[in-house]
Amino acid sequence: MKQDEYYMRFAIELAKAGIGQTSPNPVVGAVVVKNGEIVGFGAHLKAGEPHAEVHALRMAGEKAKDATVYVTLEPCSHYGKTPPCADLLIETGVKRVIIATTDPNPLVAGKGIAKLRQAGIEVDVGILKQEADELNQVFFHYIATKTPFVTLKYASSLDGKIATKTGESKWITSEAARRDVHRHRQLHDAILVGVNTVIADNPSLTVRHVKGAKNPIRIILDTHLRTPLDANVVNDGEVETWIVVGSMVKEEKMAQYSGKHVRIIKMNQPKIVIDELLKVLGEKQITSLFVEGGAEVHGSFIEAKAVNQVIAYIAPKVIGGKDAPAPIGGSGFAQMADVMNLKIKSVETIGPDLKIVALPITD
Numbered sequence: 001m002k003q004d005e006y007y008m009r010f011a012i013e014l015a016k017a018g019i020g021q022t023s024p025n026p027v028v029g030a031v032v033v034k035n036g037e038i039v040g041f042g043a044h045l046k047a048g049e050p051h052a053e054v055h056a057l058r059m060a061g062e063k064a065k066d067a068t069v070y071v072t073l074e075p076c077s078h079y080g081k082t083p084p085c086a087d088l089l090i091e092t093g094v095k096r097v098i099i100a101t102t103d104p105n106p107l108v109a110g111k112g113i114a115k116l117r118q119a120g121i122e123v124d125v126g127i128l129k130q131e132a133d134e135l136n137q138v139f140f141h142y143i144a145t146k147t148p149f150v151t152l153k154y155a156s157s158l159d160g161k162i163a164t165k166t167g168e169s170k171w172i173t174s175e176a177a178r179r180d181v182h183r184h185r186q187l188h189d190a191i192l193v194g195v196n197t198v199i200a201d202n203p204s205l206t207v208r209h210v211k212g213a214k215n216p217i218r219i220i221l222d223t224h225l226r227t228p229l230d231a232n233v234v235n236d237g238e239v240e241t242w243i244v245v246g247s248m249v250k251e252e253k254m255a256q257y258s259g260k261h262v263r264i265i266k267m268n269q270p271k272i273v274i275d276e277l278l279k280v281l282g283e284k285q286i287t288s289l290f291v292e293g294g295a296e297v298h299g300s301f302i303e304a305k306a307v308n309q310v311i312a313y314i315a316p317k318v319i320g321g322k323d324a325p326a327p328i329g330g331s332g333f334a335q336m337a338d339v340m341n342l343k344i345k346s347v348e349t350i351g352p353d354l355k356i357v358a359l360p361i362t363d
């Protein structure tokens with residue numbers, strides 16, 4: 001008889017199928033086991049479509065009766081866009097439900113488990129909890145804060161430069177590393193850069209190296225509305241571009257962009273306050289934000305303590321020069337006691353480059 005962990009690991013792998021597709025819902029996987037045999041499995045693939053348990057139970061059919069169901073997130077017990085899974089599990093007559101982690105939403109946490117137990121179903125919680133929680137770090141953050149989970153990404157040389165002293169930066173990292181960046185882009189609801197990056201690089205900020213991927217919304221931080229009218233992000237019509245401006249920008253200046261594929265979001269203060277921005281984006285159901293620079297934008301997110309993950313691509317190149325820019329601008333920390341501390345989550349090589357993923361340590 002395989003252990004519970006074996007089946008839960010399969011459910012976690014299934015859940016990964018939905019990553020980048022289910023926003024603003026979590027990713028969930030479910031496996032139905034009867035007499036030591038897998039008789040059904042499924043994953044939640046898109047908000048508004050059936051939940052993982054529904055797919056798995058449908059596949060199991062009659063065999064679901066008296067079966068054991070493994071699910072990576074507590075079954076829902078409230079009517080969302082689809083009927084509650086806890087009720088379906090009860091009606092189906094399953095014998096046992098194994099849950100990796102409970103729902104982070106305080107409104108529903110534990111309710112699904114209680115409903116199942118009241119119906120006489122044996123419920124165990126916590127198998128592979130950590131792996132299951134990691135799957136939904138974005139969703140859990142968004143449910144708790146109603147603001148996007150922020151990943152800050154930069155590419156730098158071995159000596160920590162993001163461009164030469166003359167502003168050249170194409171390319172620091174390899175094609176393989178840049179393809180990896182596009183994979184991260186497609187997993188996000190929005191990408192954000194500062195207007196200086198638009199002026200310097202005229203980026204498209206679309207997902208190109210990944211087939212059939214959706215393009216995240218492009219967000220440009222542009223306090224004084226300096227985004228060039230002929231910029232790619234304003235004219236290519238590939239995906240919506242939101243330009244965030246300060247309160248002092250004049251209506252007639254904004255009118256120049258009408259007819260373009262852009263939406264101008266005017267903040268209620270002259271300068272863009274990151275915390276305010278994240279609240280506005282959260283209200284617009286942006287659950288994950290990929291901040292791609294430049295240095296001043298990175299500095300403002302770090303100073304606002306608004307970074308949930310850092311992804312750094314380090315190329316084996318030396319650019320040198322005291323005037324060549326480093327990844328994080330802004331005023332920086334004066335004392336070591338105040339610097340941002342992180343825990344390295346992973347280090348891997350991609351082609352000739354290093355990729356480091358680190359998570360800020362929130363004391």
Ligand SMILES: Nc1c(/N=C/[C@H](O)[C@H](O)[C@H](O)COP(=O)(O)O)[nH]c(=O)[nH]c1=O
Nearest residue numbers: 155169171172173201203204205206292
């Ligand atoms: N210069 C480098 C980067 N530069 C990233 C820039 O900030 C900007 O996001 C790019 O110009 C993106 O352009 P597009 O969207 O692909 O058209 N990013 C990287 O990963 N490696 C580098 O070498």
